[in-house]
Amino acid sequence: MAVKTYIAAITEALDLALAKNDKALIFGEDVGKNGGVFRATDGLQAKYGADRVFDTPLAESGIAGLAIGLASQGFKPLMEIQFGSFSFEAFDSIAGQMSRTRYRFNNTRHNGIVIRTPYGIGTKTPEMHADSIEGFYAKIPGLRVVMPANPADAKGLLLSAAESNDPVLFLENLHLYRSMKGEVPEGYYTTPLDKAAVVKEGTDVSIIAYGGTVPLALKAADALAKENINAEVLDLRTVSPLDIESIGKTVAKTGHVVVVQEAQRIAGISADVMAEIAERFVLDLDAPIGRVAGPDSVFPFAQAENDWIVKDTDIVNKVKEVLSYD
Numbered sequence: 001m002a003v004k005t006y007i008a009a010i011t012e013a014l015d016l017a018l019a020k021n022d023k024a025l026i027f028g029e030d031v032g033k034n035g036g037v038f039r040a041t042d043g044l045q046a047k048y049g050a051d052r053v054f055d056t057p058l059a060e061s062g063i064a065g066l067a068i069g070l071a072s073q074g075f076k077p078l079m080e081i082q083f084g085s086f087s088f089e090a091f092d093s094i095a096g097q098m099s100r101t102r103y104r105f106n107n108t109r110h111n112g113i114v115i116r117t118p119y120g121i122g123t124k125t126p127e128m129h130a131d132s133i134e135g136f137y138a139k140i141p142g143l144r145v146v147m148p149a150n151p152a153d154a155k156g157l158l159l160s161a162a163e164s165n166d167p168v169l170f171l172e173n174l175h176l177y178r179s180m181k182g183e184v185p186e187g188y189y190t191t192p193l194d195k196a197a198v199v200k201e202g203t204d205v206s207i208i209a210y211g212g213t214v215p216l217a218l219k220a221a222d223a224l225a226k227e228n229i230n231a232e233v234l235d236l237r238t239v240s241p242l243d244i245e246s247i248g249k250t251v252a253k254t255g256h257v258v259v260v261q262e263a264q265r266i267a268g269i270s271a272d273v274m275a276e277i278a279e280r281f282v283l284d285l286d287a288p289i290g291r292v293a294g295p296d297s298v299f300p301f302a303q304a305e306n307d308w309i310v311k312d313t314d315i316v317n318k319v320k321e322v323l324s325y326d
Contacts, residue, residue: 001183006176009151009184010040013158014078016188018048021076026053028063028080037082038177060086064093071111078162084119085128098167099142110165120212121262121309122175124302131299132263137169138240144168144193145240149214151182153237156191173212194238196246202232205256205319208273210236213260213310220315231319239269248281255286258318262310265293287325290318
């Protein structure tokens with residue numbers, strides 16, 4: 001298998017999606033000739049033409065409205081919102097229209113739209129470019145929210161999203177775009193939506209993470225191993241709907257749980273995971289659930305980013321706290 005960056009795997013998935021489905025269209029701000037602000041669509045307009053990969057005005061509400069109209073006419077919109085927080089301008093289309101279509105029309109119509117957008121702290125972006133937005137959208141019935149943590153999953157999950165008849169918010173971690181490399185299978189393949197993955201087996205404690213915190217969880221697990229603490233790491237991959245079965249299995253296996261998110265404590269989906277565990281699997285727990293999250297403040301300006309961001313040492317300390325419960 002070839003070793004690729006996270007963003008190269010995304011570009012490859014988009015290429016394959018366009019090749020497989022001639023009704024698939026990519027559109028958004030600067031995605032055409034420029035290949036997107038992060039070059040995720042680099043070269044695709046030259047390969048497939050400006051009718052299938054094209055720029056839109058700087059109007060997120062218009063991008064989302066166009067996607068709904070195209071989906072209603074049998075096209076497969078693979079729309080891009082340049083940064084996650086810009087999706088607030090399209091919130092009505094996403095929450096009020098895309099997510100409700102299948103129910104509204106008694107399963108006779110659907111909005112199989114993929115909404116790609118980057119998120120995440122760690123690259124010192126300007127304000128409203130780094131927010132973790134999954135907490136807003138994971139509460140919307142009818143909308144899938146997918147957050148890959150490595151290149152192989154980024155490709156496979158994006159191709160699954162492109163095949164889905166449900167709208168999928170596909171959140172790509174900014175920090176991982178070029179810092180994360182990994183082996184990626186060749187050719188067209190899909191990774192199942194709604195299915196978590198155990199990325200490290202363990203017996204003493206379960207670290208449940210998603211998106212950009214999965215590499216931190218793995219780093220923390222390596223540090224804990226040096227102290228004879230064997231941590232299991234569960235990558236949720238899809239945060240809505242949650243894979244309750246996989247969560248239950250890891251809780252039953254270790255009896256100790258730490259949930260990790262990059263978002264503020266009040267945001268993200270850690271509280272949802274903790275509530276599901278408390279409601280369904282509380283008798284499997286040997287200690288209260290630990291949580292690692294960002295502070296309950298607005299995402300910081302670049303100068304304060306290093307003080308704000310969740311670190312692997314925070315995970316290590318929380319694991320030790322949970323394991324020391326008497």
